[in-house]
Amino acid sequence: xxxxxxxxxxxxxxxxxxxxxxxxxxxxxxxxxxxxxxxxxxxxxxxxxxxxxxxxxxxxxxxxxxxxxxxxxxxxxxxxxxxxxxxxxxxxxxxxxxxx
Numbered sequence: 001x002x003x004x005x006x007x008x009x010x011x012x013x014x015x016x017x018x019x020x021x022x023x024x025x026x027x028x029x030x031x032x033x034x035x036x037x038x039x040x041x042x043x044x045x046x047x048x049x050x051x052x053x054x055x056x057x058x059x060x061x062x063x064x065x066x067x068x069x070x071x072x073x074x075x076x077x078x079x080x081x082x083x084x085x086x087x088x089x090x091x092x093x094x095x096x097x098x099x100x
Contacts, residue, residue, distance in 0.1 A: 008059055008060075008061060013058050016062075016064045017058070017064070019064035020054075020069065023069060028066060029069075032071050033050050033071055034047060035071070037071070038072050038073040038076055039055075039071055039072050039076075040076040040088070041073060041075075041076050049073060049074065050071040050072065050073060051071070051072055051073070051074055052070075052071065053071070053072035053076075053080065054068055055069070055070055055085060056068055056084060056085070057081075057082045057083075059082055060084060
């Protein structure tokens with residue numbers, strides 16, 4: 001699988017991470033965590049077991065906005081890393097083929 005990394009400066013990364021920290025304090029984010037569902041696997045988790053994931057990662061040009069932030073279990077977030085949605089789907093499809 002080939003990946004592309006956009007030219008995102010350290011300053012832009014820092015700014016987006018700062019925005020994400022602010023959003024973590026918001027009622028909107030608390031409500032998302034309270035639902036207790038991982039965006040990727042659909043599993044049920046406590047709020048403490050969910051992490052904030054950027055659907056389009058910051059290093060790939062993603063922003064810290066409500067439309068790009070989802071709760072994810074630690075396992076899914078660790079496996080997804082810097083993948084774009086289409087790459088994540090491909091990864092999951094390949095995993096499925098391997099388990100057959």
